[in-house]
Amino acid sequence: MLNCWCLQMDIYKEALENFGSSNGNDLTAYSKVSEICKKKACYVGIDEAGRGPVLGPMVYGIFACVADEEAIAEKTKSGVSLNKIEENPPILLNISSKSFRRQKVSLNEVSHDAAIELIQGLLDRGVRIGKVYVDTVGPMEKYQKKLEEVFPELKFKVDKKADSKYKPVSAASVFAKVARDSALANWKFPAGIDVFVGNKGWGSGYPGDDVTKTFLRKNIDPIFGFPNIVRDSWSTASALLEKRASKVKWDDEEDEIPAAKITKFFSKSNGNDTKDAILTQPKSQFFSYRCLQQTTHL
Known part of the structure; x- marks a missing residue:
C-alpha cells in the first residue's frame, strides 16, 4: 500500500496568485514538509505539464511520500491512492516562463534544470530521499546519468511513461496539470491590453x-x-x-574598428637602447593636430 498524504490547496493558491501577479517570471512554490519525511526515506516522483500547447506556461511538479519500493513500482489504472491524514506531503511546483521567449529554447534543457531545482528544493528542506522516479525527457540513459552526476548520493530511475508506472510520478503529473490548467484559466493580462x-x-x-x-x-x-x-x-x-x-527592416550595424595588433605597440631598438624592443604608444589625435611628437622614451 502506498502511504501518501492528502494535499491541501494552499500551495496552488499561493503559486497561482504569485504567478498571476507577475506573468512572465519563473516561480517555484513549496508546501510544508511533514516530520515523517525528514525521518524516513521518501520516494519521489517528477513530471511536467504543458510541453505541447502554444498557450500558457510549462509546469513541473515533484511529489514525495513514504512507501516501500515494491508498492511504488506497482502499475495502477486507478491513479494515485491518497490517504487522508492531517499532514501534507512535500510538494514543489515550478511554473516556468522560459517557453514564452521569442528565441527558441531547448525544452529538454528547461525540463532538466527544473527537475534539478525541485530535487534540490526537497533536500534543502530536509526531506530524506530514498529514490527519485522521473518521466524521461530525451534519451533515458543520458538524462539519468546527468541527474546522477549532479546528485551522486541519490538513486534515480528515469523511465518512459513513468506517470503510468510509478505512483509518485502519477501524483506529480496530476499536481502539475491542475496547476497549469488553473494558471491558464485565470491568466491575467497587463493593464491596458x-x-x-x-x-x-x-x-x-x-x-x-x-x-x-x-x-x-x-x-x-x-x-x-x-x-x-x-x-x-x-x-x-x-x-x-x-x-x-x-515587416521590419533593421539597418546593418557598422563594423567596429578592428583592434590593433599587439605588435604595433612595439618597435625595434635603434641601437642606442639595450633592450631588444621598446614599448611605444599610438599617437593621439590631440598631438597629431598640433604637429607634436614624442622625442624621448620614458
Whole structure:
C-alpha cells in the first residue's frame, strides 16, 4: 500500500496568485514538509505539464511520500491512492516562463534544470530521499546519468511513461496539470491590453484546437505581436507572425574598428637602447593636430 498524504490547496493558491501577479517570471512554490519525511526515506516522483500547447506556461511538479519500493513500482489504472491524514506531503511546483521567449529554447534543457531545482528544493528542506522516479525527457540513459552526476548520493530511475508506472510520478503529473490548467484559466493580462476572448475562451491551448487557432488569429497585433499568454517561438505562432505582422527592416550595424595588433605597440631598438624592443604608444589625435611628437622614451 502506498502511504501518501492528502494535499491541501494552499500551495496552488499561493503559486497561482504569485504567478498571476507577475506573468512572465519563473516561480517555484513549496508546501510544508511533514516530520515523517525528514525521518524516513521518501520516494519521489517528477513530471511536467504543458510541453505541447502554444498557450500558457510549462509546469513541473515533484511529489514525495513514504512507501516501500515494491508498492511504488506497482502499475495502477486507478491513479494515485491518497490517504487522508492531517499532514501534507512535500510538494514543489515550478511554473516556468522560459517557453514564452521569442528565441527558441531547448525544452529538454528547461525540463532538466527544473527537475534539478525541485530535487534540490526537497533536500534543502530536509526531506530524506530514498529514490527519485522521473518521466524521461530525451534519451533515458543520458538524462539519468546527468541527474546522477549532479546528485551522486541519490538513486534515480528515469523511465518512459513513468506517470503510468510509478505512483509518485502519477501524483506529480496530476499536481502539475491542475496547476497549469488553473494558471491558464485565470491568466491575467497587463493593464491596458485589449484581448479578444470568444464565448469558448481560448480553448485548450494546443495548436490543433480550433478555438485556440481563432484566439491566435484575433489577437495578433501587426506591431507588438501576441499577448503574453502566447509562446511566440512555437511554429504555430511564428508562422502567423510571419504572415500577418508588419515587416521590419533593421539597418546593418557598422563594423567596429578592428583592434590593433599587439605588435604595433612595439618597435625595434635603434641601437642606442639595450633592450631588444621598446614599448611605444599610438599617437593621439590631440598631438597629431598640433604637429607634436614624442622625442624621448620614458
